[in-house]
Amino acid sequence: MRTPELVLLGGPHSGKTHYAGQLYGRVRRRPGLLRLRNDRGTPSNLSALEEVLRCLEEGRAAQHTSADTWAEVLLPLADAHGNAMDLRWPDYGGEQLRQVFEQRAVPEAWRSRLTQAEGWVLLIRLKSETTYPDALSELTKRLENRSDTAKRAVEWDANAYWVELLQLLLHVAGVGQIDRIRRPRLAVLLSCYDEFEKAEPGKVWAPPRQALADHLPLVSSFIESNWATDVLSIWGLSALGRPLERNGAAETFIDEGPEKQGWVIPPEGGTPDPDLSRPLAWLVGA
């Protein structure tokens, strides 16, 4: 039995909880490369994921995870060849990752995970990342002619934030950057991909790495120059396929079921694939 160790890295509102819930619905009801095992070998408490799925079945969004929450579920999975694996999937308040960055301190529990994990899942919601593309040109203007942008640039530019955070985490995990990284494998999931480009029927999507390079060029070149190409993949992820309100009642979710919603765009681009387990299957080599 394999028990692959993965680390999930995602800030607040990046889509961790909804991806976990949808992943659970998929492997249980509409399996792709990974499916839920229904043997009784693995005692697992899946109630947190059941709760997310229950919200989605009613057509509404699940709750924000409180900042101090750290919870883990054990997903008993099997791959397409019938190989069994138990995947521990964490969910936590995304503020914790911000704190790692701000305090430049990594809690012990994170340290051992980062060191042991064979794969990292990096969730980036491009639409919510703050950058200051015109800050440099503003600097060359006379002070009195500057727009508000320069004054507003109090938050870190997302390019600098992610590169700094990744360097910090790699250092803590004891991963050097002289040679290209082979372990951990890295799956970058560009989450809520539906809000970033319109999904029209029959549309062929560009490789998601292009979207990362367009929006966060520094992050893109840091990742692509530090990881070996065969252990890095960049996906578009829309766990829900559309926005959901906390008090909403989206009919497609109620009528068709959450397992019919959501898709991924594979690294090479193409048409949306409903198999939300695909990036994880790639990560664990299934």
Ligand SMILES: Nc1nc2c(ncn2[C@@H]2O[C@H](COP(=O)(O)OP(=O)(O)OP(=O)(O)O)[C@@H](O)[C@H]2O)c(=O)[nH]1
């Ligand atoms: N449009 C769109 N919205 C999504 C998708 N997935 C999640 N969302 C929305 O994004 C918001 C944040 O999603 P969560 O899954 O709660 O994010 P999280 O990473 O768990 O956030 P924290 O619990 O705060 O760490 C919610 O309001 C969701 O409704 C998606 O695929 N598409």
Ligand SMILES: [Mg+2]
């Ligand atoms: Mg959450």
